[in-house]
Amino acid sequence: MSAVLLIAGKDLRLRVRDRSVFILGIITPLVLSYIFYLVFGSAATGDGLSLQYGLVDEDRSEISASFTAVLEGAAADGVLELTTFQTDAEAASALDEGDIDAYLHVPAGLGDAVVTNQPTTIEVIGEIDAPTATQIAASFAEQFASAVAASQTAVGTAAAVSGVEVTSEFIGSLSGDPASAAMSFMFADETAATKQLDAPTFFAAGMAVFFLFFTVQFGVIGLLEEEREGTMPRLMAAPIPRVSLIAAKAILAFIIGAVSMTVLVVATTFLMDANWGAPLGVAVLVIAGVFSAVGIMGLVASVAKTPEGAANLGSIIAVVLGMLGGTFFPIAATGGLLANLTYLTPHAWFMLGLAELGSDAPWTAALPAAAAMMVFALLTGGFSYLLLQLRLSR
């Protein structure tokens, strides 16, 4: 064990002198996460984005009322602020004054048009300087339209089957509130797959785990560097078990990775107001994440022939896993194939673990994600150990 610590200590001293470990392990992820937070933070999560909408309901039908109810519900949940106007002119004036970001205009006759299956339009008029808010308002209108279209199809089918005339009363007897049922998913409780971290935490965690895979490379490519520097024969001729060489590099990688992550967690908590969750749970996730990074990057080092080759291959793998793992954007929430593939990366489990922790969950909420990361660590670490043993025992 003393040989392991001795070699790891020597490597640590070299890394500290090198200084690149600070740049790649701490400064770069910290700066990038802050920049991403500033640039994309509001748009990514809605956090801090003030949505001030107006609504002009000139239809005043049962259907337009359901749309109004959905918007009022969102306002009640704090998602947006809603002001009701009597006329289009009043709303346009408020828009010009900058009192609202956009307004939604429900024209007279919309309800009848829906019932008689005629084309109709909900207008969204937005402030040119508030494109994001306008786009979100348009999304509300589009989703309502989709819900109405679905209801029209269902009603038409029911009428055809029963042979009755389609009236408002008939529609009411079928579905009660044709739009709100379909719209309700917009504000439903989040499932595990769609849970989102707040912006500062998301970008801090994303950058931390993304750069973790670069940082641990400083440790795992150490064996290749010993070969390049010519010091490997001297180490192998020393009266120490060869496994201690591998162990020393792995321990150094773990230490560098863990320190880097810890510094980033603490720094982003204070500098960016990131909310990582229960400290013990975060610690469990960090440790499991570092183990998985050491295992994967160790496997890369064990198949590479030179430190440069390992660094290049490692960088490619780190970027691919980072992107797929949702460190830049929440892939898990997009659905489809990518949402499934993302769980083939430790990054996704790390982010998921943090989302599970939330702000008030117990630390044990992190355990499933940590266990998943440890599976990555054991599989890749085991293979890399075998390959490195083979390499050292030529």
Add this chain to the structure above:
Amino acid sequence: MTENILTADSLVKTFDDLTAVNGVSFHISEGETYGLLGPNGAGKTTTISMVSGLLTKDSGTVMVAGDEIRTNSTRGRAAIGLVPQDLAIYPDLTGEENLVFFARLYGIGGPELDARVSQVLETVGLTDRKDDLTKEYSGGMQRRLNIGIGLLHKPRLLILDEPTVGVDPQSRNAILESVEELSRAGMAVLYTTHYMEEAERLCDRVGIIDEGVLQAEGTRRELVSMIGEKDRITISAAGDLVQAADAVRRIDGVTEASAADDHIEILAANASGLLPALLEGVTSAGASITGVEIREPNLEAVFLHLTGKALRD
């Protein structure tokens, strides 16, 4: 009887289709310097890699100070000091830090650590530069430190793999002097080189290796006599040199003697042993001696004879 520190027996190592070392056997006694002489690619480095436990042997055994050396065991390793052919130092550590690290790796600690590090720094002449990063050292200084690290733990067997390659003449001489001193101090030394002069100067016995096979081994004289080469003695003298040459020619062991203007050329099997009789013969013939030069046949000639090629081929 001196103890064998190293016994290498029937070493074989094959890389794919290439047999790099094929049945090499030799031994080194305490205080003996054994030279492994051969051209590049002859199998010298592969042999010492097996001797030092770096490389797995296909077959054969290596015993160092009573312990068998294996790649998967640490037994006997502490008795070996290895100086690899390439520099094996950390450029971003100081000279002292390099020494301290490797000393600890060999289990040296406490007060002994400081003493050994200081002693080695003194031996390799780097005390004044011990706090400088080794990447700031000259090539010769780096080579000296490279050797110093191999000496830290006072090994019973020091293995030097072509330690003077790429070294300036001054540093080279310093390295050779250090090796001579270590040998005098009782250390067994395995020295590989393709420089014939180094082998002749340092080694008590030489093994000539080519294409993975130990072609011959012995003292320089044994190797030379093996191929029947004679010593050439030139005695510069004044007087009747024809008569002096006749007198010398009658001495047992002298093969040939001929007179020239100011000297006599003599061929003999053992110049050093015959020298007193030769000098007596010349003076007894009335000539006065002004100088003597002995040129023994060198290992280059032996190598050429054994392998059909020059050492630097």
